[in-house]
Structures are given as C-alpha cells and as structure tokens.
C-alpha cells in the first residue's frame with residue numbers, strides 16, 4: 001500500500017467512525033466525550049447559576065442536574081408554586097450539599113424588561129456573586145409560513161431574543177464592572193437555530209438571531225464564556241404554550257408518545273456543556289443528531305436538502321419517525 005492509499009484509508013475510516021457515532025450518540029461527539037472524560041460537574045460546586053424558565057422542562061432538569069453537584073441556583077420563571085416544587089426537588093437531590101438559602105426562587109416575567117435590573121440586584125444581594133446566566137425561558141411555534149401575523153413575529157422575538165439580549169447585557173456589564181470581565185452567558189437555543197425546519201419560521205429565525213447575538217458577544221469579549229446549547233426534540237410540555245400564526249394563539253398539544261430525548265438527559269448534557277464551558281453543542285435522538293452535523297457542513301446540507309422532503313423533516317421534529 002502506498003503512503004497516499006494509507007492516508008486515504010485513514011480518512012475513510014475516520015468518516016465511517018464519525019458517521020456511526022452520529023447515529024448512535026444522542027449529542028454531538030465533543031459533548032459526549034466531555035460527558036465521559038471532561039471536567040467533572042463537581043468543579044462547579046459553590047458557583048451561582050441563574051436559570052430562567054426554570055419552572056418546567058429543560059430548565060427544571062438542568063437545575064436538578066446542577067443541584068446534585070452542589071451548584072447554588074437562582075430559579076426564575078413566572079409561576080412561584082412550580083418554582084417551589086423545583087426548589088424542593090433540587091434540595092432533595094443535593095443530599096446535604098445545598099441548604100434552602102442556596103436555591104433562590106426569583107419569580108419574574110422575562111417580558112418585563114424594566115424589572116430585569118432589580119432582579120439582578122436581588123441575585124447579587126442574596127449571593128454577592130453570579131457566575132453563570134442560563135437564558136432558557138422561551139416559547140416555540142407551529143404555523144404555516146404564509147399565515148403568521150406580524151404581531152406574532154414581534155411577540156416571539158420579544159421573548160426568545162430581545163428579553164434574552166436585555167438581561168444578558170445587564171449581566172455582562174456586571175461581569176465587566178465587578179468580576180474582571182470573567183463570567184459565563186449561556187442560552188437554550190435549538191437545532192432549528194442553525195438548521196431551519198418547516199412550520200416554525202419565526203422560531204427558527206429567533207433562534208438564529210439569538211445564536212448570532214451570542215457568537216458576536218464572544219468575538220468582542222474573549223475572556224467571557226459563552227455557551228449555546230441547541231436541543232433537538234425534547235419531551236417537555238413546550239407545545240402547550242407554543243405560538244401559532246395568530247396573535248394570542250397557543251398550540252395546546254402534548255408531546256406524550258412522541259419520540260423525543262428526555263428532559264432529564266437533556267438537562268444532564270446541558271450541565272456538562274456548562275461545566276466544560278463549551279461554545280456550541282447540541283443533543284437529540286437519531287436522525288436529529290445526524291441532521292445537525294449535516295447542517296454544520298454546507299455540502300452535506302445541500303445534499304440533505306435535496307433528499308429530505310418537508311413531510312419527512314416535519315415527521316422527525318414531531319417525533320414520528
């Protein structure tokens with residue numbers, strides 16, 4: 001065998017192994033590797049992590065994963081009662097690593113931008129520090145592109161983009177002015193944030209915009225850690241509250257019996273991404289993971305676009321394939 005043939009063989013082997021990993025793993029290879037051999041979550045013990053949208057789904061699962069390792073938490077969402085339940089769950093799994101004062105409940109509506117500053121003061125008064133902000137609160141969408149009212153585009157962007165950017169700016173200023181420029185901003189984006197899917201045009205655009213805002217932040221402030229965590233379909237109740245195309249509309253559907261990654265697994269992987277300060281990671285069951293890889297590669301995206309019909313894409317994201 002010539003040297004060239006040997007190199008080609010290695011290249012083919014490399015791709016074969018990678019494709020197999022894309023099929024069997026439920027997240028990107030780097031995240032899977034960090035979950036096994038990366039920095040342990042216990043290195044975050046004592047840090048203060050503020051999670052928005054912590055009352056249910058991914059936010060709740062992330063809070064529980066972090067609490068297990070003694071990470072101090074600020075839990076924000078609109079519903080106090082649900083936040084109290086998450087607080088109880090966190091204290092239970094922490095098994096003595098956390099006391100009640102270590103899990104602060106801070107109810108807030110992300111859309112009330114004028115309350116963001118006082119919410120940040122409350123966090124700092126309570127803990128005297130903040131290490132990580134996780135922008136997780138958000139709503140999805142199901143609607144035909146042509147039917148979406150412009151008010152819906154605006155409302156979705158208000159919550160999924162502008163509220164996140166506003167709160168993040170305040171926290172980044174705190175990092176710059178009182179923390180030597182060090183700190184960590186994270187957000188729950190979506191695979192739809194780099195690989196558009198049908199019937200969620202505003203949502204796809206919002207998550208793309210969010211990614212761009214955060215990537216731009218990282219280019220300006222290199223000392224800052226920025227994590228974009230992009231899940232595929234996850235088994236949460238997010239479709240109950242998801243936007244439609246009509247103003248005031250909600251999809252009101254359950255995701256029960258759909259093929260989706262569990263919120264618990266998603267929360268664990270998100271926690272690993274934070275502990276390892278990863279910049280862009282994603283998770284999802286086959287074929288979502290494979291699609292995410294293709295979307296990151298322009299040539300593969302073109303090929304995928306030619307063979308995936310809108311029906312197939314929709315089946316995948318609705319957990320029916």
Ligand SMILES: NC(=O)c1ccc[n+]([C@@H]2O[C@H](COP(=O)([O-])OP(=O)(O)OC[C@H]3O[C@@H](n4cnc5c(N)ncnc54)[C@H](O)[C@@H]3O)[C@@H](O)[C@H]2O)c1
Pocket residue numbers: 052053054055056057058059076077078079108109110111136137138139140159188189190191230231232233234235236237238239241
């Ligand atoms: N479930 C999925 O398949 C999936 C996939 C990719 C990305 N995501 C993203 O994950 C994040 C969490 O969604 P989820 O699936 O856990 O759904 P969820 O509905 O269980 O959680 C959404 C959270 O955001 C909060 N929230 C909504 N509007 C708010 C407001 N105005 N102010 C404060 N909090 C508000 C809710 O109370 C809840 O705590 C969202 O940003 C969503 O876009 C979800």
